[in-house]
Amino acid sequence: MTASPIRVRFAPSPTGYLHVGGARTALFNWLYARKTGGTFVLRIEDTDKERSTDAHTQVILEGLTWLGITWDEGPFFQGADGPRHRADAERLLADGLAYRCFATPEALDAERRVAVAAGQTYRYERARWAVSAAEEARRLAAGDPFVIRFAVPDAELAWQDAVHGRISFQGRDIDDFVILRSDGSAIYNLAVVSDDIAMRITHVMRGDDHVSNTPKQIALYQALGAPLPVFAHVPMILGSDGKKLSKRHGATAVGDYQDQGILPAAMRNFLALLGWSPGGDREVITSDEMIELFSLEGIQGKPAVFDAVKLEWMNGQYLSHTSADDLLAPVQRQLQLAGVELGGRDLRALIDSAKARSRTVLQLAEQVAVRLDASRIVVDEKAAKLLTKMGPAFGAGLALALQALEPVGSAEWTPDRLFEALKQAAETHGVKLGDAMQPVRVALTGVTVSEPVNELLAVVGRDESLARIRASLSRTADPTPS
RNA sequence: GGCGCUAUCGUCUAGAGGCCUAGGACACAGCCCUCUCAAGGCUGGUACACGGGUUCGAAUCCCGUUAGCGCUACCA
Numbered sequence: 001m002t003a004s005p006i007r008v009r010f011a012p013s014p015t016g017y018l019h020v021g022g023a024r025t026a027l028f029n030w031l032y033a034r035k036t037g038g039t040f041v042l043r044i045e046d047t048d049k050e051r052s053t054d055a056h057t058q059v060i061l062e063g064l065t066w067l068g069i070t071w072d073e074g075p076f077f078q079g080a081d082g083p084r085h086r087a088d089a090e091r092l093l094a095d096g097l098a099y100r101c102f103a104t105p106e107a108l109d110a111e112r113r114v115a116v117a118a119g120q121t122y123r124y125e126r127a128r129w130a131v132s133a134a135e136e137a138r139r140l141a142a143g144d145p146f147v148i149r150f151a152v153p154d155a156e157l158a159w160q161d162a163v164h165g166r167i168s169f170q171g172r173d174i175d176d177f178v179i180l181r182s183d184g185s186a187i188y189n190l191a192v193v194s195d196d197i198a199m200r201i202t203h204v205m206r207g208d209d210h211v212s213n214t215p216k217q218i219a220l221y222q223a224l225g226a227p228l229p230v231f232a233h234v235p236m237i238l239g240s241d242g243k244k245l246s247k248r249h250g251a252t253a254v255g256d257y258q259d260q261g262i263l264p265a266a267m268r269n270f271l272a273l274l275g276w277s278p279g280g281d282r283e284v285i286t287s288d289e290m291i292e293l294f295s296l297e298g299i300q301g302k303p304a305v306f307d308a309v310k311l312e313w314m315n316g317q318y319l320s321h322t323s324a325d326d327l328l329a330p331v332q333r334q335l336q337l338a339g340v341e342l343g344g345r346d347l348r349a350l351i352d353s354a355k356a357r358s359r360t361v362l363q364l365a366e367q368v369a370v371r372l373d374a375s376r377i378v379v380d381e382k383a384a385k386l387l388t389k390m391g392p393a394f395g396a397g398l399a400l401a402l403q404a405l406e407p408v409g410s411a412e413w414t415p416d417r418l419f420e421a422l423k424q425a426a427e428t429h430g431v432k433l434g435d436a437m438q439p440v441r442v443a444l445t446g447v448t449v450s451e452p453v454n455e456l457l458a459v460v461g462r463d464e465s466l467a468r469i470r471a472s473l474s475r476t477a478d479p480t481p482s
Numbered sequence: 483g484g485c486g487c488u489a490u491c492g493u494c495u496a497g498a499g500g501c502c503u504a505g506g507a508c509a510c511a512g513c514c515c516u517c518u519c520a521a522g523g524c525u526g527g528u529a530c531a532c533g534g535g536u537u538c539g540a541a542u543c544c545c546g547u548u549a550g551c552g553c554u555a556c557c558a
Contacts, residue, residue, distance in 0.1 A: 011558090101556095122483095122484095123484090167486075169485070174485085187557085208553095209558095211552075215486095242550065300488095320521075357521090382518095426517095436517080437518075440517090448519075450518070
């Protein structure tokens with residue numbers, strides 16, 4: 001197979017955790033690369049030395065890996081390419097497309113504040129800070145600090161965005177921006193363009209918050225004499241209040257969802273559907289299908305609200321279709337975190353019977369824990385209500401069940417046999433099956449919701465089940481069976 | 483304020499001029515199934531922001547208004 005010339009990249013800055021918005025951008029890039037047989041490059045943009053940390057880089061890498069997003073090249077670290085960035089800036093300077101600016105941040109800040117206070121639009125004026133050649137030489141010799149600014153051309157800066165269509169800006173609306181700090185390090189816009197050129201990136205897919213950077217970058221591509229990549233700006237992800245998703249909306253880091261027991265496949269599916277649609281009614285789709293169906297045209301132009309409830313629903317779908325074998329490790333991890341004694345027990349049967357009623361691995365692990373360890377039983381509100389409502393019938397149901405179950409030996413302690421025993425007992429005593437089943441369910445789990453009671457009994461085991469029923473019976477008022 | 487983007491149910495979306503009295507999914511309500519729940523099935527309510535065009539015909543094309551969001555740093 002010949003290599004596709006398509007090259008995309010995901011370029012997070014390690015100044016925080018892997019945000020779901022970033023994860024989705026990464027996913028789209030990955031999907032596109034896999035779809036086209038292209039190359040997915042991972043680049044860590046750590047030019048902001050103040051805020052970048054190795055720990056954040058690690059978390060981002062782990063988050064991507066957990067999500068199953070694999071990169072073909074990298075991770076490259078932007079910070080390592082300082083010399084090339086500087087060389088590009090110098091070249092622009094030599095070509096007269098950029099210039100030294102001696103204005104100090106303080107002076108600029110002061111002017112900005114004045115303008116803002118007066119309710120005016122602040123603009124950096126090239127002429128306002130320009131110095132004569134002689135003055136420049138003098139300051140240079142004196143060692144005055146300066147930055148290099150790019151002289152934004154007074155021309156239309158437009159492109160055909162793969163998701164928005166044509167977008168155009170006027171160069172005159174854009175201030176001459178800094179490309180090289182006074183310490184000689186590159187500012188984002190230069191670093192990105194320099195790197196994307198060097199890495200031969202053909203498609204730049206990133207968040208909508210970058211569209212206002214794009215005209216600057218296009219001007220830079222042109223000044224550097226490099227061909228333009230295709231730009232695709234994917235919409236933002238919003239919180240339920242319609243504002244850009246952030247910490248105050250709760251869980252926004254991919255790791256948060258991992259901790260909550262969301263499955264990577266479900267997260268992938270959910271994220272892919274946020275701002276992208278395969279068309280038609282497709283909803284729960286495998287990653288292979290996503291790759292097959294993915295297209296830039298299918299990306300929505302408007303921002304999408306992150307709906308955690310739907311994520312959980314989707315996770316539930318995946319949970320019920322995931323084998324107990326595959327769920328074993330994550331459930332064990334949650335149980336260990338919760339401090340539940342596993343005692344070398346095989347959890348698979350427990351997982352299988354509980355997973356249908358779980359939306360997250362966390363919920364699943366809680367159910368398993370209750371079945372494993374009687375001390376984890378918590379009688380919930382509905383169960384308490386049922387107890388009150390049934391009154392003496394509750395104890396009667398328990399006693400009846402106990403009577404029916406005690407003769408069943410551990411060898412025949414199977415769902416079928418247990419159902420038969422309970423049904424027969426209920427019929428003989430003229431009791432509704434539910435009036436025996438529900439009390440048993442509550443005695444075994446403390447809640448009114450579970451798998452069918454006969455299965456529950458089987459999974460909890462004979463001795464433990466009988467013990468729980470007896471314990472519950474001893475707490476109820478009227479233990480006399482009818 | 484300036485510049486830019488966006489505008490279909492509460493939310494995610496289908497829809498690329500007639501197939502739309504607008505479809506699906508989540509959520510919600512009810513029913514069926516049933517020992518409970520989940521799943522599944524069925525039913526219901528809720529949307530083309532507004533105003534002008536273009537057209538025989540507009541959710542779909544154009545313009546304007548309004549609203550929301552983003553950017554506006556020697557952050558990325």
